[in-house]
Amino acid sequence: LYPQVTKVAKYLPDNIVTNDDLAKVMDTSDEWIASRTGIRERRVSLKETTSDLATGVAKQLIQGIDASSIDFIIVATMTADYGTPSTACLVQSNIEANNAFCLDVNAACSGFVYALSTAEKFLSSGSYNRGLVIGAETMSTMMNWEDRSTSVLFGDGAAGVLLENTSTEVRFIDELIQSDGKRSMALYAKENVDGNPFKENDDRVSSGMVMDGKKIFDFALRDVSKNMINILEKNEEFRDSLDYVLAHQANVRILEAISKKTKIPMTKFLHNVAKYGNTSAASVPLLLVEKVEDGTITLGSNQNVILTGYGAGLTWGSILIKL
Numbered sequence: 001l002y003p004q005v006t007k008v009a010k011y012l013p014d015n016i017v018t019n020d021d022l023a024k025v026m027d028t029s030d031e032w033i034a035s036r037t038g039i040r041e042r043r044v045s046l047k048e049t050t051s052d053l054a055t056g057v058a059k060q061l062i063q064g065i066d067a068s069s070i071d072f073i074i075v076a077t078m079t080a081d082y083g084t085p086s087t088a089c090l091v092q093s094n095i096e097a098n099n100a101f102c103l104d105v106n107a108a109c110s111g112f113v114y115a116l117s118t119a120e121k122f123l124s125s126g127s128y129n130r131g132l133v134i135g136a137e138t139m140s141t142m143m144n145w146e147d148r149s150t151s152v153l154f155g156d157g158a159a160g161v162l163l164e165n166t167s168t169e170v171r172f173i174d175e176l177i178q179s180d181g182k183r184s185m186a187l188y189a190k191e192n193v194d195g196n197p198f199k200e201n202d203d204r205v206s207s208g209m210v211m212d213g214k215k216i217f218d219f220a221l222r223d224v225s226k227n228m229i230n231i232l233e234k235n236e237e238f239r240d241s242l243d244y245v246l247a248h249q250a251n252v253r254i255l256e257a258i259s260k261k262t263k264i265p266m267t268k269f270l271h272n273v274a275k276y277g278n279t280s281a282a283s284v285p286l287l288l289v290e291k292v293e294d295g296t297i298t299l300g301s302n303q304n305v306i307l308t309g310y311g312a313g314l315t316w317g318s319i320l321i322k323l
């Protein structure tokens with residue numbers, strides 16, 4: 001019995017904020033944002049919390065199956081509704097998965113990769129057979145909306161997978177999961193702030209995200225490229241038949257730079273940052289869902305894919321998987 005991704009789903013707040021919408025509330029422009037990041041629009045939740053978004057994903061993932069057969073729910077998020085209870089516990093209550101144990105994983109933009117790696121161990125140990133792994137963020141609650149250099153980069157959203165012990169062949173090939181706490185102050189955020197310029201009662205405070213953009217860019221280029229090269233060199237049959245790279249969607253220029261450094265053609269780097277901005281732990285699963293929906297990826301067809309997250313912590317990590 002081997003763990004397999006058998007279903008994917010996404011859930012996004014309806015409210016779309018374009019670069020021009022941002023230019024109306026802060027000193028920025030569509031030209032600046034689009035040329036430096038590739039981002040053209042993002043979602044900003046007006047009423048839904050991170051647990052609401054994650055619940056929207058979970059309800060789709062359990063369609064057609066008995067909620068009481070879910071053994072665990074892992075939600076990867078850095079924008080949890082509460083310090084406690086976990087967002088995963090709130091999802092459990094909303095979908096009545098009464099036999100599941102629930103936990104959140106906070107590994108920022110690497111969160112989904114860390115959570116998927118954890119879930120795979122739960123299943124391959126034979127202790128459990130079915131779980132939900134969801135990346136969900138309301139980054140709009142973590143922004144310093146006075147800081148145009150960061151608040152234009154991020155977006156809200158959620159996506160996830162149903163992971164089950166099913167197939168008779170191994171699909172999780174290898175992983176390389178890393179972190180470096182010494183560089184943790186390159187990207188950090190204090191408590192959640194609730195306001196944003198698009199809400200009626202914008203009761204925001206100017207704490208929120210603090211990012212040393214250059215340091216993070218260099219980290220992503222150097223450490224993430226090395227991670228991908230290492231794992232592909234260790235699994236050379238995989239390297240030669242790699243179909244796609246699904247990397248954290250922070251900035252299309254960083255993907256181009258990693259493509260150059262790893263010598264993996266840019267055509268293999270799938271991307272949708274233009275539509276959603278940087279949705280942190282939701283970005284890798286959101287990209288996966290969109291590419292399943294548009295037929296680029298077909299679950300069960302043995303496509304060789306590398307899932308890579310990277311972000312605050314600093315954390316980064318890749319999973320080689322046959323989908």
Ligand SMILES: O=C(O)C1CCN(c2ccc(-c3cc(CO)ccc3Cl)cn2)CC1
Binds near residue numbers: 036
């Ligand atoms: O070109 C410019 O002036 C600016 C330069 C700074 N930029 C950055 C810098 C860092 C990130 C980023 C963030 C995370 C966190 O998820 C992870 C990975 C990355 Cl590479 C995204 N954009 C925007 C354009």
